[in-house]
């Protein structure tokens with residue numbers, strides 16, 4: 001009986017929050033963002049589901065524990081004439097609340113392990129992009145085609161973010177999340193990312209892909225993503241890397257495969273593709 | 280102000296010097312305890328002022344007040360001060376004041392070491408704070424000091440390293456002293472399983488300190504030689520490994536977070552039974568839970584580094600051990616709730632802060648569990664979600680328990696009751712504002728805001744503004760705390776010896792204010808109750 005009651009209360013408390021949260025899918029242009037984005041890769045959706053499951057579990061436990069506490073504070077107050085009892089042990093109860101959490105943890109660990117194994121499996125990737133962090137910009141090498149490019153914060157943001165620039169950030173399009181040159185990637189392709197850095201540690205993070213990975217000088221880290229929806233996805237460096245750590249955004253533009261090939265060809269001809277990698 | 284705490288009641292048979300030399304040379308556990316606590320309170324406001332600057336800059340998008348480099352310095356110094364200058368010294372202060380009284384001893388076992396351990400602190404923090412005024416500014420590489428970034432620190436670098444060395448030495452001295460005291464100076468009849476939980480949690484904290492701080496000292500020494508003596512421990516170009524620093528750092532760092540919180544478990548385990556007027560539920564399981572947490576804390580460190588690119592087996596191992604900590608932590612929370620069950624509760628200020636601790640710390644534990652799930656941590660890591668997590672466990676955890684402990688034992692120390700009405704105000708103002716301050720940071724992190732950035736894109740503006748307002752109210756509310764303490768030291772309603780009608784334990788059998796030397800003669804063994812709180 002109490003379990004059902006708890007479930008209902010949890011639902012009542014969390015439903016509006018979660019409903020709101022699921023509407024806030026596109027991180028880029030929503031205020032009051034509350035929750036993880038579902039993202040656009042199979043992995044990011046797994047992550048999202050796992051996040052929601054664990055959030056749900058802790059919410060239920062929280063409602064139970066805090067509910068009991070508030071009930072105790074209400075029912076067993078001295079001012080209401082409560083008499084303190086003297087017991088201070090009950091091995092059965094203690095065993096129960098040690099073992100049940102163990103089972104819950106196993107329940108969390110199983111899907112988490114599955115997701116992790118999937119994430120670490122880079123086999124069968126169709127192309128490779130090497131990402132190198134610099135203070136304070138990113139370099140992208142398309143290993144298969146030889147295209148190489150740098151990408152740094154867009155001039156509009158960079159100007160506006162200076163102290164005393166007099167520019168209102170909200171008047172700047174994609175303030176701090178815009179670059180001079182986007183990373184163009186093909187949709188529905190298993191892309192292997194190799195992250196490394198040239199100076200200090202950075203971390204390459206586009207929330208829509210579902211993960212971040214440290215870019216460490218002298219190390220090459222492997223991760224992958226298969227992006228299932230065309231569009232523009234924004235992210236930021238996620239590891240403190242000095243003065244302008246807050247100002248090295250990442251923007252990827254995911255396009256149809258043929259369009260991607262066209263972009264690569266243009267790049268190789270050394271045409272200025274900035275226009276392509278914009279909008 | 281501390282003078283009135285216990286000078287009058289002191290026996291002066293040792294011809295202790297008076298005036299300021301008394302404080303410099305004192306070997307008395309209460310004097311030293313007071314100095315630790317006052318020092319900690321001062322540092323709380325220095326570190327707090329830095330937090331106010333951080334929240335000021337983050338109030339709106341755009342850079343209005345500080346430069347990015349200075350912002351990074353603020354974040355770095357704020358963390359170092361709060362961890363090493365506030366919470367750790369405060370716990371040593373409480374240990375000094377309380378442990379001899381709780382175990383029926385006259386003083387600490389190693390009084391000169393005690394004096395020395397304290398007096399290192401002001402020097403260490405002078406070194407650290409001086410860096411704010413030297414060319415190149417204060418350290419700005421984060422309290423985690425990751426190379427290669429930290430090696431870009433300018434003239435402040437050696438100051439940082441030596442400050443950390445000193446702080447470590449001070450804490451190890453304090454820990455050795457506590458352990459020597461507890462193992463050698465317990466009154467006859469005070470067996471280990473009769474010790475109050477605060478003493479137990481401190482024993483285990485002491486071992487954590489002694490085991491983990493030398494590791495930190497080693498790590499920062501390697502940083503020092505990397506920077507000045509041409510070694511390449513952490514430089515890939517020279518055959519070293521920057522990730523190794525992170526492993527070493529967090530091998531210290533995770534036990535460190537339990538160093539900050541275990542004594543809090545002891546405090547809450549003293550306060551809740553007192554005001555529920557019922558013995559602590561599951562005393563022995565509390566001791567075992569603390570020991571289990573301490574053991575696990577040494578095998579979970581890499582949960583801070585899930586994104587560095589560990590092998591799958593490593594990630595799985597550290598995920599399993601990390602989420603396993605939830606079990607003993609849960610046991611503690613359940614035990615506190617069971618202690619309240621069928622008690623007769625009243626809600627004086629210490630109890631309010633203790634109850635606030637249980638709820639809000641548990642929320643921090645929940646986000647900890649979420650962070651421990653490796654694949655999801657790939658999203659959470661280095662975002663405001665982590666910032667929210669550690670502030671729930673540290674501010675509404677460690678700091679709340681420190682405040683609760685202050686209200687709880689202050690009447691015993693000063694002989695006066697504090698102002699209960701003001702205390703309640705302090706609680707409610709703090710509790711409302713601290714949640715306004717930190718709860719929205721969960722949302723910010725989930726929505727994608729990285730930590731340690733001085734400026735952010737406009738979609739994060741609303742929650743940052745709310746958070747900043749909460750921050751300032753919280754900061755201002757703490758001035759009330761100081762006012763209440765000063766008022767209580769100066770005067771107030773006379774406190775009885777037992778102070779709280781539900782209080783148990785040897786410290787309450789002493790007079791209020793507590794005499795200068797605690798138990799010159801061992802207490803009557805029949806007054807030792809035990810195993811229940």
Ligand code: HEM
Pocket residue numbers: 423536537539540582583601602604605608643644645646647648650651652656659660661665668669672673676677
């Ligand atoms: C149920 C218990 C807990 C679990 C499972 C847990 C788990 C974690 C994890 C996985 C992280 C790393 C997050 C990331 O950077 O991605 C973390 C960070 C942190 N935790 Fe906890 N935690 C717990 C309790 C505590 C306690 C009790 C404290 C201190 C009183 C604490 C203090 C911290 C701090 C300071 C950090 C951030 C360190 C930094 O990166 O600067 N945690 N926790």
Ligand SMILES: [Cu+2]
Pocket residue numbers: 201202203237238239240241242244245246248
């Ligand atoms: Cu960065």
Ligand SMILES: [Cu+2]
Pocket residue numbers: 532533536579580582583
């Ligand atoms: Cu940890």
